[in-house]
Amino acid sequence: MLSKNTVKFIKSLHQKKYRSESGKFFVEGEKSVLEVLQSDFSVEVLLVTESFEQKHLRVLNSFRGELIRVTQNQLEQVGQFQSNDSALAVVQMKSNSAFFPEKEDLILALDDVRDPGNLGTIIRVADWYGIEKMVFSPQTAEFYNPKVIQSTMGSFTRIQFFYEDLAQVVDRWKLPVYGAFLDGENVHQLQKPAPGILLMGNESKGISPEMEKKVTKKITIPGFGHAESLNVAIATAILCDNFKRLMGS
Amino acid sequence: MLSKNTVKFIKSLHQKKYRSESGKFFVEGEKSVLEVLQSDFSVEVLLVTESFEQKHLRVLNSFRGELIRVTQNQLEQVGQFQSNDSALAVVQMKSNSAFFPEKEDLILALDDVRDPGNLGTIIRVADWYGIEKMVFSPQTAEFYNPKVIQSTMGSFTRIQFFYEDLAQVVDRWKLPVYGAFLDGENVHQLQKPAPGILLMGNESKGISPEMEKKVTKKITIPGFGHAESLNVAIATAILCDNFKRLMGS
Incomplete structure (x- = not known):
């Protein structure tokens, strides 16, 4: 179930100040959420609609964070998309570490x-x-x-x-x-x-x-x-x- | 002076319906207004701030439409820019006439x-x-x-x-x-x-x-x-x- 605290927390991530403080950000929409789930980012909380869950059972099977089932209406209240009937992920930021050039052109x-x-x-x-x-x-x-x-x-x-x-x-x-x-x-x-x-x-x-x-x-x-x-x-x-x-x- | 009717009319041009009905649209901001004044578009009404007028006397000298002096605040109320201390032009649409290709590549x-x-x-x-x-x-x-x-x-x-x-x-x-x-x-x-x-x-x-x-x-x-x-x-x-x-x- 989607708690009031989670709603409040995700809404706070719309502001840079709270993203910096918590070290987290959010990703929404089917394609982007699927990509972040299959990347080296760490997804902590995942809000999914029933239709998204049905469609992507395999990907969700290997998800180890907190899964919360929500309605389209709930998704649209916490995110910034006008219309979102798929998913929203709360994701941990990566550290700001410098790399060194290798073989890149x-x-x-x-x-x-x-x-x-x-x-x-x-x-x-x-x-x-x-x-x-x-x-x-x-x-x-x-x-x-x-x-x-x-x-x-x-x-x-x-x-x-x-x-x-x-x-x-x-x-x-x-x-x-x-x-x-x-x-x-x-x-x-x-x-x-x-x-x-x-x-x-x-x-x-x-x-x-x-x-x-x-x-x-x-x-x-x-x-x-x-x-x-x-x-x-x-x-x-x-x-x-x-x-x-x-x-x- | 900027009349209530002019304000109402320019605001109506934010909507496609009224643009189509009147055959007019608006252009705002210093660069775009200067370009439209020096183009083959017909500018019917021009709202200018004092600073725009001072800066572009020569261009304005050859303007034959209605010139209205306004404040920055008034410009921002009728246009869509959050900040506009220069000008806004009400311009006549061109007719939708097909051309034929000539020497274009x-x-x-x-x-x-x-x-x-x-x-x-x-x-x-x-x-x-x-x-x-x-x-x-x-x-x-x-x-x-x-x-x-x-x-x-x-x-x-x-x-x-x-x-x-x-x-x-x-x-x-x-x-x-x-x-x-x-x-x-x-x-x-x-x-x-x-x-x-x-x-x-x-x-x-x-x-x-x-x-x-x-x-x-x-x-x-x-x-x-x-x-x-x-x-x-x-x-x-x-x-x-x-x-x-x-x-x-």
């Missing part, structure tokens, strides 16, 4: 991407292009924000990431840094790039002056029309596509 | 793209790549929806478009139709394509079965990871980038 670094929808879309794009490692400046949107999680469409389960001052990270790794600018080398004319870091900047300010100094190659998406700029998630997708085309699979 | 066709944010982002992408002509299925989001206008970042002023049954349009134009599918030819391996129509499908259903029959070449964005799909605006951007790379400027 491309690591994505985000310099203050603030909009949760943009961050989520970028994570989905990274997953499409097989980019598994990302690093975020401290001012980048919070990974565990429900809007980020939702817009990744499940891809958040397959990304390794941490938050740290990007200048320090770049100094430590000593890899080429490809930065997206309006006056760089045309990415359509680029030769096969060496493995490195693709750095994307803030929605309105672009890459910060401090990080611009760390960029070893400025690149540009060629424009053929009159728009002054592209949305950062769109630009990330186009650059990943070009880099993967040039680097091969 | 690429025309964009949208088959039931329903989300206003996606449509707006696609229009901005088209403008970046110099694609000036677009055709929309009747079920595609409404061009004049404030969310569409906002997310184009002014690019809506530079696009020719109309709504019509896409099968009829394609039959009439007799051009190659490139359709985005999960099982088409890898766009990274495509040879230089002949001028034609790039067809993008609905957010969840993709290209309709009826339109699939009209596709002369199925194309695919190669995936290197595990995401099952890409957002339609992201996919459109990646395909436009590849087509423009292959076609040249």
Whole structure:
């Protein structure tokens, strides 16, 4: 049964403050919940409707946390989806531990991407292009924000990431840094790039002056029309596509 | 002075029903209003703050419609922006008249793209790549929806478009139709394509079965990871980038 305390607790996770305090976040919707159940995230509480339970008995059989049966109405009251007749999972956050680059051809670094929808879309794009490692400046949107999680469409389960001052990270790794600018080398004319870091900047300010100094190659998406700029998630997708085309699979 | 009737009228334009009835829509924010003032759209009423007026005297000098001086607070009450200390324009819709392809290398066709944010982002992408002509299925989001206008970042002023049954349009134009599918030819391996129509499908259903029959070449964005799909605006951007790379400027 769904207790008042559980309802209150899940509702508190809509706010960053309580996510940070508890170290937990929530995931909702059939696809995302299934993906998180089959990932290396630890799911602590799982709210399921009867239809979700019937449909996914096998996956649920191996679930070791607390399972609570709920109605669609209850799900919609605790989550943020207007309509949800499947499931919601309360999940433990991962620790913010830095990784070291291994054999990756491309690591994505985000310099203050603030909009949760943009961050989520970028994570989905990274997953499409097989980019598994990302690093975020401290001012980048919070990974565990429900809007980020939702817009990744499940891809958040397959990304390794941490938050740290990007200048320090770049100094430590000593890899080429490809930065997206309006006056760089045309990415359509680029030769096969060496493995490195693709750095994307803030929605309105672009890459910060401090990080611009760390960029070893400025690149540009060629424009053929009159728009002054592209949305950062769109630009990330186009650059990943070009880099993967040039680097091969 | 801003009359109660004008307030009521602009507020009514938040709803599609009243936009259709009046044949008018609204545009807000400094950049978008400046772009629409300098476009071939007819601006009928212009609400400006003192600071906007001071800053853009030259543009306003050639404005022939009704100019109303307002406060930031008044702007925010009639528009949809949370914060707007510049301007809002009431603009006449264009007629829905079909064009005929001329020397364009690429025309964009949208088959039931329903989300206003996606449509707006696609229009901005088209403008970046110099694609000036677009055709929309009747079920595609409404061009004049404030969310569409906002997310184009002014690019809506530079696009020719109309709504019509896409099968009829394609039959009439007799051009190659490139359709985005999960099982088409890898766009990274495509040879230089002949001028034609790039067809993008609905957010969840993709290209309709009826339109699939009209596709002369199925194309695919190669995936290197595990995401099952890409957002339609992201996919459109990646395909436009590849087509423009292959076609040249």
